[in-house]
Amino acid sequence: MTIFSVQSTLFTRASVALLSSNGLKRFSFASSFSSAAVYSPPLPKTKKRRFPIVSAVDIGGVTVARNDVVRDDDPTNNVPDSIFSKLGMQLHRRDKHPIGIIKNAIYDYFESNYAKKFETFEDLSPIVTTKQNFDDVLVPADHVSRSLNDTYYVDSQTVLRCHTSAHQAELLRKGHRRFLVTGDVYRRDSIDSTHYPVFHQMEGFCVFSPEDWNESGKDSTLYAAEDLKKCLEGLARHLFGAVEMRWVDTYFPFTEPSFELEIYFKEDWLEVLGCGVTEQRILKQSGLENNVAWAFGLGLERLAMVLFDIPDIRLFWSDDERFTSQFGKGELGVKFKPFSKYPPCYKDISFWISESFTENNFCEVVRGIAGDLVEEVKLIDSFTNKKGMTSHCYRIVFRSMERSLTDEEVNDLQSKVRDEVQRKLNVELR
Ligand code: DAH
Numbered sequence: 001m002t003i004f005s006v007q008s009t010l011f012t013r014a015s016v017a018l019l020s021s022n023g024l025k026r027f028s029f030a031s032s033f034s035s036a037a038v039y040s041p042p043l044p045k046t047k048k049r050r051f052p053i054v055s056a057v058d059i060g061g062v063t064v065a066r067n068d069v070v071r072d073d074d075p076t077n078n079v080p081d082s083i084f085s086k087l088g089m090q091l092h093r094r095d096k097h098p099i100g101i102i103k104n105a106i107y108d109y110f111e112s113n114y115a116k117k118f119e120t121f122e123d124l125s126p127i128v129t130t131k132q133n134f135d136d137v138l139v140p141a142d143h144v145s146r147s148l149n150d151t152y153y154v155d156s157q158t159v160l161r162c163h164t165s166a167h168q169a170e171l172l173r174k175g176h177r178r179f180l181v182t183g184d185v186y187r188r189d190s191i192d193s194t195h196y197p198v199f200h201q202m203e204g205f206c207v208f209s210p211e212d213w214n215e216s217g218k219d220s221t222l223y224a225a226e227d228l229k230k231c232l233e234g235l236a237r238h239l240f241g242a243v244e245m246r247w248v249d250t251y252f253p254f255t256e257p258s259f260e261l262e263i264y265f266k267e268d269w270l271e272v273l274g275c276g277v278t279e280q281r282i283l284k285q286s287g288l289e290n291n292v293a294w295a296f297g298l299g300l301e302r303l304a305m306v307l308f309d310i311p312d313i314r315l316f317w318s319d320d321e322r323f324t325s326q327f328g329k330g331e332l333g334v335k336f337k338p339f340s341k342y343p344p345c346y347k348d349i350s351f352w353i354s355e356s357f358t359e360n361n362f363c364e365v366v367r368g369i370a371g372d373l374v375e376e377v378k379l380i381d382s383f384t385n386k387k388g389m390t391s392h393c394y395r396i397v398f399r400s401m402e403r404s405l406t407d408e409e410v411n412d413l414q415s416k417v418r419d420e421v422q423r424k425l426n427v428e429l430r
Pocket of ligand 1: 277
């Protein structure tokens with residue numbers, strides 16, 4: 001992968017301010033990097049835009065200019081305006097929003113079971129270094145999550161965090177030992193009712209000292225693993241009531257052993273979080289040689305969709321009163337009543353792909369044109385001809401959650417999609 005290191009001084013200053021001052025006042029990594037580990041060149045920036053361009057956002061009191069994050073002059077940059085506009089939204093800090101309600105319910109659980117033991121952080125800047133996002137948590141150099149296809153890069157050394165684990169090491173170095181970090185995380189991905197390029201995660205972290213486990217007579221790792229499971233089973237019961245749950249062994253670069261917790265919900269096993277006993281190297285980097293720690297990361301949208309019966313992840317971003325008025329502070333688990341189901345409109349598009357083609361890039365083009373009017377993008381056919389050319393046929397489902405779309409409007413969107421995929425993705429329409 002070619003890495004460019006163009007960096008304007010303005011951004012350097014902005015990012016230093018964000019990285020250092022904002023803070024202290026989201027696949028599970030195991031499974032959701034679904035896309036292939038290929039290098040995909042960032043998409044050329046479009047001139048015609050459907051949405052007004054936001055020129056600056058406020059992230060926890062710090063103003064960040066668009067031109068420092070959406071950069072036409074840096075070939076590594078792949079942040080579109082639609083993503084930039086989400087940067088200061090912090091849905092997790094709205095007490096009447098399902099994401100905020102769940103966050104508060106988790107805080108309540110920790111407060112009642114571990115009074116005052118866990119510090120909470122919820123306005124750490126989502127703009128982080130690649131060191132924070134990857135290196136500090138031991139993500140291997142060739143891990144797919146580092147690709148431009150999966151992560152939003154501001155420049156070669158700065159990304160929009162793809163998980164709240166990005167803050168573990170920094171907080172440890174600053175002396176914090178037990179904490180919860182909540183924030184918006186960003187991932188390039190496909191489009192369907194449970195995937196959106198911005199979502200929210202909460203990270204939990206707890207460091208133990210020898211006196212904690214010595215008394216138990218247990219080995220430190222076993223002690224931490226048991227404590228972790230007890231804590232998270234309690235949390236799942238706090239949120240879901242008396243549900244059936246199971247632990248599944250998995251892999252994360254930052255923990256060993258690593259687990260996922262699944263709960264039985266609506267006749268299916270649902271993965272709700274990833275966790276494990278922190279790799280000793282992470283603790284060592286922060287001068288914690290004689291300690292052991294556990295960590296977990298959970299996706300708040302995933303929990304909220306289940307607890308509130310929210311059928312489509314786009315709804316979290318809706319300002320429609322018919323959505324927002326259904327939730328109240330502290331009201332966990334109120335069931336969402338769909339105000340109406342507007343008709344979907346299906347459009348197919350077929351093209352010969354080029355070598356650099358990726359589905360995430362295609363989805364970004366569609367999202368850039370249709371915004372939240374696109375519900376799903378699905379590969380419905382793929383074949384390779386005798387000459388070795390591969391054709392893909394995608395079905396795009398357009399549907400508004402707020403109104404009926406007109407034929408004219410959908411045709412217009414589809415025609416823009418056809419134009420832009422040719423122009424930006426180097427594919428040949430069929
Ligand atoms: N960062 C992981 C993800 O985004 C979730 C996670 C798993 C966080 C295990 C942790 C952990 O702290 O220990 O998929």
